[in-house]
Amino acid sequence: MTAAALLLAGCGDSGELRSAGPTSTAVEPARLWPTLPPASAAADDYGSGKTEVVKGITAKGDDIHRVNPVDVVRAQEAAAAASPSPSPDPDDGRGKVVGLDDCGRKDGTKCPVLKAYYRDLTGDGKDELIVGIRLPKGQLAVRCYTFEGRKLTQIMGTSDAVVSVEIAGRDVILRAVADLPGYEYRTAWSWDPHQRAMLPTRDEILRMGAPPTQTPPPTSTPKPHPSTTTPTKTPTTTPSAPTR
Template structure:
């Protein structure tokens, strides 16, 4: 028997292991495994004790210790419930509700086809004068204007750039993409006269294969008119102090026009009877149903105010 490296014993010197050969089973005393080093034992003890040091602190926070980071209840959860239908026995209506604004897509008469495909090549004053001429005598509908405004439009002139001269009720043209085709559309505002002086005839146009087409015509009493994305938004005052309405018009691909998407009444200031000051963003409140055939007041964004 011979002794190999590290005290390992072998039955015969010829069986001494060499590179690439597995040693035979030892017949003499075998060396016991080396005990773990002191540093490894210390890390093991620390890992075992760590949860015991952390858990009491976590339990203290969960039990409510009064610290800024303590867990607090958000209050009782509101129970979800399905809508309760009123008068289910009543027969459902088959007659459509009166629209707030009837979407319309009408080619403008008397305006030549725009060969360039750029709506900025159209002179805004020529557009309005063509519409006034085509709707002479019309006192209601999308083209309706009071007689004084019609006369003032007839006397309007424009400079070389096409901008209306001072005193013309036609406001400077605004250009935004309302239809989503990546091209500018035209937005016009006409200040009405006399008893209608607070109102604005709001109109929008696009080019359809080079043909100028009106895609919106309505009358508003705006606090402001804006464009947000491709939506036209109008803010208007209400009869109740401290509240205003906000109406949205958006492109309807099927009707090829700007359709009324809805409105809401928003609280924007203190009510005279409350004596309190409103804080934070305006609060939406439920909108009363509009009267048949009449659109309730609404707001529109285009970057132009209603003031003269």
């Protein structure tokens, strides 16, 4: 057998390339109403991308770990109460925090400022401060801070009926109650180096859990009809040989 024949004989072994079947044809997006002029301004202003310097809060060496989260919230609430203009971020719960006097007490279980977390959200190798604040009516405010130019700056602020808050990589992910039963909103906030702020880069509504499965009714073993019952055979005995 020649070398070519040996090579041909090896074809068809396991591991060869196989077709996965027909693939769907790629279709480019179709633009609707192509003559419609684009909008020049956003319909609503959620404060996304806006930052604010927290006055009166400093830390040695700009160490964010030395900052007291309660002092930060108190400073912002005081500024909001003294300012005639609304908060630069109307969705971060500013001016709605109650119970700050309970913070710092031995039995301060009603303190609205939750445990602080630290994570590098900007990618510069330094931690940012992540603060959760309980608001009335079951709402939760989530704010993030960093030092920029020796000034403590809020780079993210939002509030919602939050189910949970997670950190994935450098993203802050908020799960919130949706208007539709069985669904939830999920928003991922990511650092944007051009805006120098955390932006809601992914906002989606998701179905929660698997749909309930219908349990089939229990099946019973059918009983045979009397007319179809097989009669039981009476066993016959073989007579033994007579003894002599």
